[in-house]
Amino acid sequence: MDALIGSLEALIAKKRAIKQAAMQQLLTGRTRLPGFSGEWETRRVGELAEVDPENLSASTPPDFSFNYISIDGVDAGRLAGYTKESFRTAPSRARRVVRAGDVLMSTVRPALRGHLFFDGRLLNAVCSTGFAVLRAKRDRCEPHFLFAHLFGDIVDAQLQALLVGSNYPAINGTDVRGLRVTCPPTLEEQRAIASILADMDAEIAALERRLAKTRAVKQGMMQQLLTGSIRLPIPNAVAENGSDQ
Template sequence: MELREVKKVSKVYMFPEDWMTMRLCDLADIVTGSTPPTHDLSNYGDEFLFASPADLGSSKYIDETEKKLSAKGFKYSRKFPKGSILFTCIGSTIGKSGMARFAITSNQQINAVLPNKNYNSDFLFYSLSYLSPSIKALAGEQAVPLINKTQFGLTWVTLPTLPEQAAIATALSDMDALIAQTETLIAKKKAIKQGVMQRLLSPVDADGKMKEGWVERRLGDCMSTSPQYGLNASATAFDQSLPAYLRITDITEDGKYSTKNIASVNSPLSSFFYLQKGDIVFARTGASVGKTYLYRISDGPLVFAGFLIRIQCDPMILLSEYLFYYTHSKPYYDWITANSMRSGQPGVNGNEYQELRFWMPHDVEEQLSTVKGLQGMSDEIDHLGLKVAKLSEMKQGMMQSLLTGKIRIHQQTHEPATTI
């Protein structure tokens, strides 16, 4: 099959000759959202979804929004019908998108592409998602990145026939559904784990009686050394010749080390701040105060930063893994809330962390049994997380192949057909 060259957003793409290339503005109506007057509280309620950039990007469909409108507020807003594609066009989140499962509206940071018979809405959603990096590049490096409606409308979109659009959209939607199904399973297993953790870490059994052999300890009495504050130094771009730098932002909510924005540190003092097996670091300030990370050898050499505090447990008294699981329990975060809000800037210092009191089995072997049970559940959740990452990677490959015509799909069977 012959391919033709189409210049689009400063890049050259090759498309099958039977595909059509159009400007987005010639293909569909584009509408910018609006915000009902905020001084009139009667415009807001819990009846109708009111999308902002924060509500886009996590999944294909927009099923929930942080803010909602009343019937009055929705009546006077610009409504987007079911099937509309919402695309963020201002701010740092340019390119985030989502689809309306039912009628919705948005604020003015979002442009909506309204559905019509000229294209398959699902196909166009995936096309714009695929093109989002190129569209975002049009905003440049201004103080407030912005792509106005006219610029957005000039985006080149290349489409096959409607039946092939539907076939491609179905294949990608099936992958999205599989990802969503796995994410739902992860959420379910996390909820189960949280319930099991609450039961295992409680000193009271199901009958309301104190468990035999449990004691209340002060964290400072379970440590082998005093708390140590991290290294105060500036992060640098990652360099394999320098140690990796662990900052608060590198710790996920479930206490893992994220390598998404890995950085290094260049300091003659670095050698004093390397984490060792069994070390736990506690976030001591800011919105993430209380967040913890248990160092794993598999994460590689790490130097911990200044807003973190290192705690080293005495393994004859307290297993660091047991303490780590405790720091993800409700009693712990209740303690963090009570102790971190004494000043304008939330924070808990090393001396205050030593005063943390909690219940634990006196017998270290019983602590180990608890850790093993919870670790098994954690490993299962991690495995599912890797599955989601793999499926997402596969989806990106599918988008690159299907949305450019590199791989064609039989319209009846949705099976790949070789064309080039």
């Protein structure tokens, strides 16, 4: 069991490294996919997406109910949890309206990469003001491509520069709009790149689920063995020696 867990951990680390290398190539235009050509260009996020396009106002009905996504509810691209809230009792940060296809970029401790592509399956969603909500301008940007850039080296280097000397690790909407990303000349190439990276993410996620299941099985076996719920059979040689004494 330990050997299987170790091999899965090593495989996941390898797949993550492969994906990171692929991002460095595909998100910069160093490696082009077959069938695509043309010069890449550098664009600012504010050109490619609306930033925080919808917010709950102070006049929102007190009994308005929604599903709230906090900063703690997102873990590196995964929605880990949410709470049901009403406007009357919700945290003061619960203000950003989220729609299907939006990208949630963590602006608090952004180096932790607590970003999320929102697929819309959670209805009536509102997120914390600790996120910047990026709503891609669909004639200019594929949202999955923009989301992928948030985990890439180009954006990471800019975030590190913005946070140098800061007492509080956070950025604001102006900072987000000013972030630069490299883009291919067509939406089709953006979609193709995003699809490849999404497939890699899906493979890693499947391995992580398998690892979690294996760890759970090991934990269950240990509990049963240590409590005597399961007894190990006595080897024949030991049993025979014991009977001779």
